[in-house]
Amino acid sequence: MDGDIRAHSMLDFIKSRRSTRRFKEKIVPEEILHQVIEAGRYAPSGGNSQSTHFIVIQKKQVLDKLADLAREEFAKMEIQENTYKSLVNSINASKKGNYVFHYNCPVLIITANKKDYGNNIADCACALENMMLMANALDLGSVWINQLRWLNENPVILNVMKELGLEEDERVYGALALGYPDTQDGLPVRTPLDRTGNIVTYI
Ligand SMILES: Cc1cc2nc3c(=O)[nH]c(=O)nc-3n(C[C@H](O)[C@H](O)[C@H](O)COP(=O)(O)O)c2cc1C
Known part of the structure; x- marks a missing residue:
């Protein structure tokens, strides 16, 4: 493929990645899931440390338990004036008792990293974005x-x-809910969101 065309398709593809928050119960076949995880594993890492630890949960019993425990713990929290908006939503929904933080996804890929490593969140973010793009390429949400x-x-x-499986010196820095989107055509919504922020300064 011509380089120009490839670059344009890549940009269109990146723009078509959107978040999915309703999933079908349908399981993700092993070979498909493996491709998503490989995309995460092939993300760049600071100093090539490759210390991101992927904890892949598919057991419904474990996912349910995590959702129940998180709801209980959020429900105990008090909202302060400066509490992050999304955390306020999680606390309020948990206090009402109907909160499932992972949207009942069939697969939750948790990205952990060394707690004393300065690029822990950055490395997990690179892995997560790679996995989100790969998921989109595979018609997964x-x-x-x-x-x-x-x-x-x-x-x-x-x-x-x-x-x-989290090691003593690791902490969780993000996670990915993954599965088949619960949409009419079964495909992820791919309409790009307008950019109203993310300013660019050219010098
Ligand atoms: C660092 C980060 C944290 C996020 N945390 C959550 C989250 O906990 N739950 C959720 O539903 N979405 C979460 N999102 C998804 C954003 O809400 C979403 O990317 C944003 O609204 C733009 O929508 P889009 O992904 O469809 O383009 C997060 C995104 C990022 C980058």
């Missing part, structure tokens, strides 16, 4: 899930995460 990061030092959640 995905969305970044931040709640486990907010509960990073919460003793209940930390304990469960350690049971699920």
Whole structure:
């Protein structure tokens, strides 16, 4: 393919990645899931440290337990004047008792990294974006899930995460809800969102 055409298609493809928050129960076949995870594993990392740890949860029982525990822990939190807007939503929804932070996705890919490593969030973000783009290429829906990061030092959640394979020196810096979108045609919504921010200064 001509370089110009390739660049244009790439940009269109990047613009077509949108978040999915309603999923079908349908499982994601192993070979498809593997491609998404490989996209994450092939993300760049600071100093090529490759220290992102991917914890892939497909067991419904485990996903339900995580949602229940997160809801219980959020419900205990008090909202302060400067509490981050999305966290306020999570706390309020949890206090009402109907909150499932991972939208009942069939697969949750948690990205953890070394807690004392300066690029921990940045490396996880690169892996997550790679996986979101790969998911889109495979007609899967995905969305970044931040709640486990907010509960990073919460003793209940930390304990469960350690049971699920998190190492002592690791913490969660993001996660990806993944699955087949619950849309009429079964495909992800791909209409780009207008850019109203993200200013650019050219010198
Ligand atoms: C760092 C980061 C954290 C996010 N956390 C969440 C989250 O916890 N739950 C959620 O539903 N969406 C989350 N999102 C998705 C954003 O809300 C979404 O990307 C944004 O509204 C733009 O919509 P789009 O992804 O469809 O383009 C997050 C996105 C980023 C980049």
